[in-house]
């Protein structure tokens with residue numbers, strides 16, 4: 001009989017994972033502690049913006065015309081525990097308040113919530129990003145709490161999806177990494193991922209610690225690449241060089257490659273910043289902190305980008321923000337997402353507001369989330385409305401919509417035609433031709 005799978009935590013990762021497992025042909029039950037989220041998903045809607053996910057959800061959620069009916073949702077841990085042969089843990093692991101370390105309380109609570117109902121052999125698979133050593137700890141916790149004892153086994157299967165491409169990344173990942181302790185666990189995971197494996201996706205089997213570390217290492221590498229090019233942008237600004245030409249020239253070197261090599265406002269979101277910090281904290285606990293001191297610099301370079309943008313905006317406003325209006329284009333931490341966790345755009349908007357400017361934000365998809373988190377900022381329904389009366393326009397999230405703006409048209413509503421491109425993707429020549437002062441990060445003014 002085909003495996004039945006439960007997915008615990010139905011946020012950005014879990015909702016996508018659940019829908020994609022249904023697409024692979026499994027019966028899937030998603031569990032969350034948030035009843036509103038479960039009601040929304042059951043109604044066939046997604047509580048976030050993620051391209052392609054709504055369609056996939058409607059294709060499979062039970063109770064909708066024409067759906068496969070293979071996907072259901074619940075708030076009952078008992079139901080999920082009794083339903084699944086395999087249980088994926090996809091709950092959040094945020095940064096602890098005032099510390100670098102990861103808050104593991106949600107993962108622990110998720111394991112604790114299903115374990116007492118595991119009365120037959122089951123595989124619990126962690127997908128959340130966790131400090132190395134967590135899987136070993138959780139394996140003991142699980143075996144101690146589950147009535148079936150050792151029959152409740154643990155495995156670790158870190159997730160590498162990118163928001164904005166989550167469905168494609170889950171259906172066709174670059175690789176699948178699993179940390180296992182038994183042949184049975186490996187076999188079950190090979191069965192779960194039979195479709196991508198048949199397509200030739202590499203399936204890497206490791207021990208627990210290595211699997212956990214692959215995720216931390218991948219994020220550290222990506223963050224380092226972004227901060228590397230942003231450090232070059234700082235030098236370019238001092239030397240009067242152009243970082244976009246520099247990165248293009250670097251990208252032709254196949255050993256370097258062009259991805260994650262765009263200088264700008266830096267990284268944010270619910271993963272990279274907190275993951276490199278948690279990695280540093282964990283390395284410290286293990287006595288290996290020296291190995292990761294470079295990540296502290298990676299983090300500092302990244303945060304300096306935000307201060308630099310505030311500084312450039314202040315300059316454009318004539319040296320101070322009092323009585324000035326600033327338009328901010330972008331609120332999501334990156335395009336094609338409504339996720340505003342640790343968003344560089346909103347961080348800059350909030351800093352500028354604190355310094356006395358009147359700030360109006362527009363984002364194609366992240367307005368509701370931004371309003372909830374930053375209620376004191378002003379919000380507009382379009383780039384034109386945000387820019388009305390502005391002394392400077394800041395381009396902070398590289399949505400396609402902003403690349404398509406007509407500089408001449410936007411120029412009719414602003415107080416001053418001044419644009420700061422925090423993402424280095426707008427056509428500077430076109431903006432200048434329309435009478436704008438176009439300034440970007442890491443490029444000559």
Ligand code: NAD
Pocket residue numbers: 008009010011012013014031032033034037090091092093106107109110113127128129130159160161162163270271
């Ligand atoms: P999220 O906050 O969007 O979703 C987490 C969900 O888990 C929420 O809906 C929450 O209500 C639910 N939850 C919390 N405790 C629970 C419990 N005890 N039982 C059931 N549900 C519970 O977070 P996310 O972005 O989906 O990230 C989840 C994990 O995946 C994190 O560890 C993150 O680092 C990792 N990850 C995320 C991404 C990404 O792009 N979002 C990519 C790779 C890895």
